[in-house]
Amino acid sequence: MSLEKILAISGKPGLYEIVTQTRTGAVVESLLDKKRLTVGAHSNISILSEIAIYTLTEEVPLKDVLRKVKDKENGRPTSISHKDGKDVLEEYFFEVLPDYDEDRVYASDIKKVVQWYNLLQKNDLLNSLESEDESDISEEE
Numbered sequence: 001m002s003l004e005k006i007l008a009i010s011g012k013p014g015l016y017e018i019v020t021q022t023r024t025g026a027v028v029e030s031l032l033d034k035k036r037l038t039v040g041a042h043s044n045i046s047i048l049s050e051i052a053i054y055t056l057t058e059e060v061p062l063k064d065v066l067r068k069v070k071d072k073e074n075g076r077p078t079s080i081s082h083k084d085g086k087d088v089l090e091e092y093f094f095e096v097l098p099d100y101d102e103d104r105v106y107a108s109d110i111k112k113v114v115q116w117y118n119l120l121q122k123n124d125l126l127n128s129l130e131s132e133d134e135s136d137i138s139e140e141e
Contacts, residue, residue, distance in 0.1 A: 005017055005064050015030075066131045068096045070126050077122070090102070090107060
């Protein structure tokens with residue numbers, strides 16, 4: 001499964017997988033508790049594949065940042081919690097993405113990345129980061 005099927009919904013905890021699309025929105029399933037809900041077009045939805053993190057020179061796609069976290073942690077859960085303090089989160093993120101823009105990437109953003117990574121890892125969805133690259137390469141040829 002690719003990150004194009006994984007959503008973050010404003011005001012709702014965790015991540016959601018698109019089950020099916022409807023005329024007025026989509027049916028999604030929570031990665032936290034597997035409960036399904038219908039989200040309408042009016043909901044503020046972010047598709048993970050469209051999120052990027054600011055660095056001093058460019059915007060890095062979230063999948064690349066998640067891949068760097070996966071490499072750092074050898075595919076295991078993060079060594080820190082998303083509930084850790086601002087300094088711990090920033091120090092950790094600096095190890096993952098040394099040139100991230102500290103003025104535009106807030107501690108709350110880092111919390112989300114850590115929480116999302118752990119949720120994807122727990123649901124065994126991190127392998128999709130690798131398979132997306134392979135499909136990107138085959139599409140270019």
